[in-house]
Amino acid sequence: xxxxxxxxxxxxxxxxxxxxxxxxxxxxxxxxxxxxxxxxxxxxxxxxxxxxxxxxxxxxxxxxxxxxxxxxxxxxxxxxxxxxxxxxxxxxxxxxxxxxxxxxxxxxxxxxxxxxxxxxxxxxxxxxxxxxxxx
Amino acid sequence: xxxxxxxxxxxxxxxxxxxxxxxxxxxxxxxxxxxxxxxxxxxxxxxxxxxxxxxxxxxxxxxxxxxxxxxxxxxxxxxxxxxxxxxxxxxxxxxxxxxxxxxxxxxxxxxxxxxxxxxxxxxxxxxxxxxxxxxxxxx
Numbered sequence: 322x323x324x325x326x327x328x329x330x331x332x333x334x335x336x337x338x339x340x341x342x343x344x345x346x347x348x349x350x351x352x353x354x355x356x357x358x359x360x361x362x363x364x365x366x367x368x369x370x371x372x373x374x375x376x377x378x379x380x381x382x383x384x385x386x387x388x389x390x391x392x393x394x395x396x397x398x399x400x401x402x403x404x405x406x407x408x409x410x411x412x413x414x415x416x417x418x419x420x421x422x423x424x425x426x427x428x429x430x431x432x433x434x435x436x437x438x439x440x441x442x443x444x445x446x447x448x449x450x451x452x453x454x455x456x
Numbered sequence: 457x458x459x460x461x462x463x464x465x466x467x468x469x470x471x472x473x474x475x476x477x478x479x480x481x482x483x484x485x486x487x488x489x490x491x492x493x494x495x496x497x498x499x500x501x502x503x504x505x506x507x508x509x510x511x512x513x514x515x516x517x518x519x520x521x522x523x524x525x526x527x528x529x530x531x532x533x534x535x536x537x538x539x540x541x542x543x544x545x546x547x548x549x550x551x552x553x554x555x556x557x558x559x560x561x562x563x564x565x566x567x568x569x570x571x572x573x574x575x576x577x578x579x580x581x582x583x584x585x586x587x588x589x590x591x592x593x594x595x
Binding site: 340356357358359377378379380384386392393394395396397398399400401404405407410412413414415417418420422431433434435438440442443444445446447 | 460461463464465466467468469480533534535536537538539540541542545546548559561563572574575576577583584585586587588589
């Protein structure tokens with residue numbers, strides 16, 4: 322195996338500064354109002370950190386997952402505009418890795434769910450689509 | 457029977473709908489996967505093999521006229537495409553390269569392998585952590 326000790330051609334560029342979170346900040350609503358998954362995602366800046374708060378369909382009423390830190394990503398190494406984030410929730414009996422990106426104004430959240438209990442439920446992957454709520 | 461815990465409604469299923477063993481069938485994922493964009497500057501090829509219940513992958517990245525081998529890693533976790541399915545349709549994996557940590561998430565859909573990569577640089581250069589999504593077909 323040849324060790325990788327330098328960046329690829331698409332990474333050999335310099336960004337102009339820190340990543341700007343503004344393209345992601347705000348409230349995003351699921352395009353499917355009957356979802357049994359995530360109903361909304363709220364991204365905000367608090368004390369220099371970007372956090373995401375997930376609200377999911379629950380019983381009874383919505384299930385607020387609370388806030389967790391979001392890691393931001395750009396479309397390429399020279400960009401400073403955030404267009405993607407990842408976040409992680411651990412509920413004890415299961416954990417969820419969220420990996421999201423914006424494409425043509427739509428936030429696509431991929432959810433990787435892993436069960437840690439003995440329920441026999443399959444770990445599974447799914448995607449949901451979100452639009453920006455009006456300010 | 458104790459109700460199953462859930463974080464959202466889609467995680468709530470009848471216990472009878474699940475199986476005691478949650479190991480997934482890996483048939484859909486092993487093979488050589490080639491980028492649908494022959495001119496990619498990102499990932500050229502992914503070789504996936506199964507070893508028992510584990511998946512191993514080897515990523516080859518575009519590097520001028522050649523490719524660069526990132527080496528073999530084991531998938532961190534393997535996922536079905538729904539909570540009751542036993543067919544593996546996605547995985548996550550992580551590469552710790554000298555200049556960056558790269559988190560890969562893949563899902564198989566209608567014959568395509570969709571691979572998202574989240575690159576976090578750790579070499580002190582002023583590059584932004586970046587995201588890419590590429591599509592692969594079987595060789």
